[in-house]
Amino acid sequence: xxxxxxxxxxxxxxxxxxLSGCKEGASASSSKxxxxxxxxxxxxxxxxxxxxxxxxxxxTNEGNPDEGPAHKVTVSPFxxxxxxxxxxxxxxxxxxxxxxxxxxxxxPVERVRWRDAKTYxxxxxxxxxxxxxxxxxxxxxxxxxxxxxxRLPTEAEWEYAARAxxxxxxxxxxxxxxxxxxxFATNADQKTHPVGQKKPNAWGIYDMDGNVSEWCEDVYSATxxxxxxxxxxxGPPNPEKxxxxxxxxGNWSAPAEACRVxxxxxxxxxxxxxxxxxxFCGFRCVRRAPAQQVAQAxxxx
Amino acid sequence: MNIGPIxxxxxxxxxxxxxxxxxxxxxxxxxxxxxxxxxxLLCSAEVRAATQPTAEQKLKATPFKIAWxxxxxxxxxxxxxxxxxxxxxxxxxxxxxxxxxPQISPDGTKIAFNVDAGxxxxxxxxxxxxxxxxTHRKKIADQAREPFWRPDGKVLGYLPQEYEKFAVIDxxxxxxxxxxxxxxxxxxxxxxxxxxxxxxxxFSPNGKWIVSTVHGGMGFSHAILLxxxxxxxxxxxxxxxxxxxxxxxGQHIAWGSGDHEIDTAPIDTDSDNPSVGPWQMRIQDEKxxxxxxxxxPDGKFVSFSRGPDGEGDLxxxxxxxxxxxxxxxxATDWNIFAVPADHPRVVNLETCGPADVEQLTKxxxxxxxxxxxxxxxQGKE
Numbered sequence: 001x002x003x004x005x006x007x008x009x010x011x012x013x014x015x016x017x018x019l020s021g022c023k024e025g026a027s028a029s030s031s032k033x034x035x036x037x038x039x040x041x042x043x044x045x046x047x048x049x050x051x052x053x054x055x056x057x058x059x060t061n062e063g064n065p066d067e068g069p070a071h072k073v074t075v076s077p078f079x080x081x082x083x084x085x086x087x088x089x090x091x092x093x094x095x096x097x098x099x100x101x102x103x104x105x106x107x108p109v110e111r112v113r114w115r116d117a118k119t120y121x122x123x124x125x126x127x128x129x130x131x132x133x134x135x136x137x138x139x140x141x142x143x144x145x146x147x148x149x150x151r152l153p154t155e156a157e158w159e160y161a162a163r164a165x166x167x168x169x170x171x172x173x174x175x176x177x178x179x180x181x182x183x184f185a186t187n188a189d190q191k192t193h194p195v196g197q198k199k200p201n202a203w204g205i206y207d208m209d210g211n212v213s214e215w216c217e218d219v220y221s222a223t224x225x226x227x228x229x230x231x232x233x234x235g236p237p238n239p240e241k242x243x244x245x246x247x248x249x250g251n252w253s254a255p256a257e258a259c260r261v262x263x264x265x266x267x268x269x270x271x272x273x274x275x276x277x278x279x280f281c282g283f284r285c286v287r288r289a290p291a292q293q294v295a296q297a298x299x300x301x
Numbered sequence: 302m303n304i305g306p307i308x309x310x311x312x313x314x315x316x317x318x319x320x321x322x323x324x325x326x327x328x329x330x331x332x333x334x335x336x337x338x339x340x341x342l343l344c345s346a347e348v349r350a351a352t353q354p355t356a357e358q359k360l361k362a363t364p365f366k367i368a369w370x371x372x373x374x375x376x377x378x379x380x381x382x383x384x385x386x387x388x389x390x391x392x393x394x395x396x397x398x399x400x401x402x403p404q405i406s407p408d409g410t411k412i413a414f415n416v417d418a419g420x421x422x423x424x425x426x427x428x429x430x431x432x433x434x435x436t437h438r439k440k441i442a443d444q445a446r447e448p449f450w451r452p453d454g455k456v457l458g459y460l461p462q463e464y465e466k467f468a469v470i471d472x473x474x475x476x477x478x479x480x481x482x483x484x485x486x487x488x489x490x491x492x493x494x495x496x497x498x499x500x501x502x503x504f505s506p507n508g509k510w511i512v513s514t515v516h517g518g519m520g521f522s523h524a525i526l527l528x529x530x531x532x533x534x535x536x537x538x539x540x541x542x543x544x545x546x547x548x549x550x551g552q553h554i555a556w557g558s559g560d561h562e563i564d565t566a567p568i569d570t571d572s573d574n575p576s577v578g579p580w581q582m583r584i585q586d587e588k589x590x591x592x593x594x595x596x597x598p599d600g601k602f603v604s605f606s607r608g609p610d611g612e613g614d615l616x617x618x619x620x621x622x623x624x625x626x627x628x629x630x631x632a633t634d635w636n637i638f639a640v641p642a643d644h645p646r647v648v649n650l651e652t653c654g655p656a657d658v659e660q661l662t663k664x665x666x667x668x669x670x671x672x673x674x675x676x677x678x679q680g681k682e
Contacts (some may be wrong), residue, residue, distance in 0.1 A: 008314055069328075080577050094422075094463075094464035094465065094466040096463065096470045096472060096473040096498075097467045097517060098470075098472075098516060098517045100517060100522040102517065102518075103520075111517065115622070123422070131368065136421070136613060138617070195622075242551060270625045271612050271622075271623075271624070272612045272625070273560075273611050273624055274471065274543070274623070274624040274626055275468075275516055275523055275543060277523055278524070279522070
């Protein structure tokens with residue numbers, strides 16, 4: 001009996017130890033979560049993730065030719081939308097919404113021309129009393145990166161945010177894990193879905209790998225990584241009218257391999273197309289981090 | 302020179318290597334005779350071509366006029382010209398006001414049009430009417446777009462802007478309104494609450510339908526619709542493209558099936574459930590865009606705008622940046638053209654001759670949105 005009790009007690013102790021271990025694991029996870037970038041709510045109530053800036057390996061030598069060579073890039077601190085821009089946000093700024101699927105106001109806008117996205121950025125800046133980044137009087141709506149308003153991410157900023165500190169080419173570590181993080185061809189049922197329904201990446205940013213692909217600021221060049229600057233690259237200069245611009249991230253119609261964080265595509269802007277119908281083109285905004293945050297980040301560099 | 306059609310059998314006779322009988326002895330006289338007949342036929346074809354009227358001559362023989370918008374002397378105005386391109390008159394001549402999108406009343410006495418004022422998102426697009434000579438301008442509504450006349454001329458339809466702030470894009474509309482010219486009152490279409498993102502509406506000649514494009518609205522991705530003019534029936538015509546227009550007899554539809562093509566096809570708008578048949582005439586231009594199709598009052602011609610791709614010219618005061626076919630966007634090197642529409646064929650604008658097409662404007666200063674009409678005097682006859 002004593003032996004039995006002892007065995008039972010031992011089992012109980014073991015269970016407690018296990019539970020304790022679990023708790024420890026949870027607290028480790030919490031402490032990791034606590035180290036996650038802060039989420040800021042902007043004046044118009046939109047959540048943005050404040051990224052500290054840092055150095056990461058951009059691109060890969062194992063993907064398509066335009067994804068290489070893998071190279072070290074440093075980006076300055078910036079804020080990025082936690083979610084892709086949605087219909088209700090477009091409507092709030094009284095912008096024409098060209099999207100295919102508009103039944104649910106929390107699905108991301110799509111069929112957005114590159115300039116439509118920039119218009120949204122400037123309007124959102126004005127609505128919050130910030131200085132717009134885009135000069136609407138220039139043909140290409142030149143970007144003033146020093147302005148405190150909203151803009152599209154550079155390709156480097158986008159990949160930095162998508163990787164979220166990971167070296168893996170896929171959020172979650174593998175193509176098999178992608179279902180948990182992204183709406184893509186395998187699980188999206190040929191349409192967009194409300195933002196934020198899948199798991200976020202390690203930095204708390206949602207839908208980077210699927211739902212809609214996202215416009216970036218950069219001109220697309222398949223060979224850009226061979227000569228891009230190491231700090232805050234902004235893409236090659238604009239060589240001609242109606243060039244392709246970079247679009248990043250998977251989408252509802254993309255196969256898993258097109259959802260890897262390094263996958264690149266160049267997309268025509270659609271600016272001269274009255275009925276632009278590419279219904280996977282969406283976006284999210286970034287803005288430069290406040291000066292104080294930038295100053296704090298300097299020693300880390 | 303266009304020699305006109307040569308009978309296929311005749312061509313085959315002279316080109317086929319298997320025409321052994323031509324090489325048989327004793328047939329030389331016969332061959333010579335046939336050759337002479339052929340030469341005579343070819344000559345007669347050339348004579349026919351020489352005597353065949355050009356599109357310009359055909360247009361000149363009509364009583365019709367065309368209104369359109371053009372950007373000249375620093376602003377956009379509404380002009381009218383004869384159907385052959387002669388006799389151009391600037392009707393508005395308003396240096397600080399930009400007029401667009403003329404639509405002529407069925408009796409040829411009034412013009413409805415849009416006016417753009419201001420810049421950026423604070424700009425205002427308003428709806429006006431004036432007499433056909435440019436006098437008696439009257440504002441109908443602010444934030445109102447793309448007017449279209451009911452065939453009886455008593456009602457002017459238009460599309461209210463979706464939100465108060467301005468956007469140049471053409472589908473930025475919500476609802477549909479009818480302005481009654483006799484009472485000055487405006488009422489919504491019975492299904493107005495469910496109409497969103499329509500653009501380029503036109504009544505069918507029987508007044509039964511309104512044909513329009515929709516983009517990202519009403520549950521449609523993009524479609525050309527027939528909207529019941531006094532009810533809530535909506536029919537998706539399931540044809541690709543935009544900016545449809547019904548022929549004056551109600552039996553054909555013309556529309557831009559792509560940036561570089563305009564198609565016409567049969568449709569029966571008297572039916573309760575019209576559908577579009579196979580295309581009959583196709584106007585195409587691989588290099589330039591072709592847009593803004595409009596039927597002549599007798600249905601024998603179509604006019605359209607044509608020019609290179611572009612997204613405006615912000616140096617042009619009072620204009621906006623978007624695809625250059627959109628109202629309010631300056632279209633560099635765009636002109637108005639007309640094509641006889643009286644038989645099925647393909648008109649390749651890069652290769653066709655003067656019998657097939659006539660260029661009505663030459664300035665290239667954003668000549669767009671042609672609208673035919675019968676001058677009031679002739680119209681009353």
